[in-house]
Amino acid sequence: MSSEASVPVAPAVSRAAAAFPLTATQQGIWLAELLQPGESGYHDTAVSRVVGELDPDALRAALTDAQRHHEALRCRLTTTGDGVPAQVFDVDAVDWSYREAAPGTPVERLVGLDSSEPFDLETGPLWRVRLIRTGPAEHVLIVVTHHLVTDGWSHGVFLRTLLGCYLARTQRVRPALPAPGLTYHEWILDKVRREREAQQPDRVREAAARLVDAPRRWAPPGLADGPAGPRRAALLPVPLAAPRIEALRQSCRTVGTTPFMALAGLFALLLARRTGTGEVVVAAPVAHRADPRHAPLMGCMIDVVPVRVEVDPAGPVRDAVVAGRTATVTALRHLDVPYRGISRALRLPPGDADPLTNLSLEEFNAPLGTHRFAGLEIETLPRVALRTRHDLSLSVPAGVSRSPELLVPADRWRPGTVAALAEEFAELVTAF
Structure with a gap:
């Protein structure tokens, strides 16, 4: 039974009317993606093997929780009247699918097109999740995120958020996510200001x-x-x-x-x-x-x-x-x-x-290695x-x-x- 309706989650703050500039790094990534959509080298693919009684409904709900918590996961790009790219944080859809595969299917084949399929930068989301059942108590979890909204540090941030929300969903309690001392869009505005000062x-x-x-x-x-x-x-x-x-x-x-x-x-x-x-x-x-x-x-x-x-x-x-x-x-x-x-x-x-x-x-x-959490064994591949x-x-x-x-x-x-x-x-x- 799905736990989606039974766990209250605070609604996301809509920023549909607020457009924020791109940092210089994001501008370079955006340009490279325009030149070679999906082949620019800016798709980040993380794959984990999960052994144990995984609850797909709880995981799907936890992904929504993570998106509501992290502004970056609600990001899409737009262009201003003069053609300058900007970013907004109003995406409320999670690109998610759950399917089965034959046991022993090579990971490279499981990842397949999901790792390189271009993202629609204007509609978002700029990340996708695929859960693949490969055995009675074994799954492969694939998370593909565009570097426009992630970096190496974000791997651990996302995983900790997801696992915490998943545990709450399986226990049918509200996910306890602390309010950040600084929002991502505030960091962006400060970063762009510092970049402009540095471009003297x-x-x-x-x-x-x-x-x-x-x-x-x-x-x-x-x-x-x-x-x-x-x-x-x-x-x-x-x-x-x-x-x-x-x-x-x-x-x-x-x-x-x-x-x-x-x-x-x-x-x-x-x-x-x-x-x-x-x-x-x-x-x-x-x-x-x-x-x-x-x-x-x-x-x-x-x-x-x-x-x-x-x-x-x-x-x-x-x-x-x-x-x-x-x-x-x-x-x-x-x-x-x-x-x-x-x-x-x-x-x-x-x-x-x-x-x-x-x-x-x-x-x-x-994060690397094998971790045990909520009755699951999670191995980063x-x-x-x-x-x-x-x-x-x-x-x-x-x-x-x-x-x-x-x-x-x-x-x-x-x-x-x-x-x-x-x-x-x-x-x-x-x-x-």
Whole structure:
């Protein structure tokens, strides 16, 4: 029996008449989506296997609860009279379906078109959920969210909200969702204001000056020339055992740096040794969540900063780690200067690929592993159906809780090249 009618939920606040500007990051995502709908690399797919007596009706109701709680899940895009994109938060529909599949069906086949089917940006919602029954007490849960309304941090925010609401629904009580100290649209208005202040000509020129003579494209042996194809990505773990990862954290404390900064320097050293060029530029998405009030918010709350790292290809790994720390700190000084503004200052043509670099470095902080909740065993599955906008990305789990991964467009690389890169990177980490 459905629990939909028995659990009261506070109605969503309608913002149909209120249109809010897009942040600079959202503007770049919007443009990329217009150029390649569904193939832009901005669809975020999270897949979980759920074992136990799952109540689909309670889950469906919990999704509605989550949407009413998080403004980002009610977002759609519109255009103003002069054609400028804006966002409103008035969507009250949940794109949801429940179906059955044969036991043992590969996850890639289950995800299928759901991961790349374009969203209707004007009508929304900009997320979809598919629950697939694969056995008597087993389901696969697929959540696809457009990056216009999410970021890496939002994975955990959404999951905690959904599970809390699901538990309440199964117990037929009202979901207890605390009121946020700051709303998402308030964060957006403040972010846009800070971006406008940061776009003063002197600030933009200062941020762009350190990249004027920087290399644009890293081109090692084994990487094909020309534009990327359909952006379908392969994910390859760096072969590091748990003791090596713990040793990395300890070594970082000795040097006085974070693991992320250390890996940025070692990543630059890896790239430099492949080409003999001691400078690389990587694009790094950085979350704007310094204020504790930001922690419970879901949304696109990131900036991308170009990090220029200078290393000696023949130098010691410790020097590369220090270079990674220096480069990251320098880049963060210009965090509020929009990435697209820097590109324009450098007079780089816009396009469907990153205009500054073909390399990226991300911190991936989505919940991983297996969790037990409300009589269910929930296992987060490896990422599938990925698209990538860069030729090589290093994905670092938050806190370096497990091994980093290399993310590449598979059709752009000669077989075996990326595996060799992963091995060489593991050797650099071990040497440090």
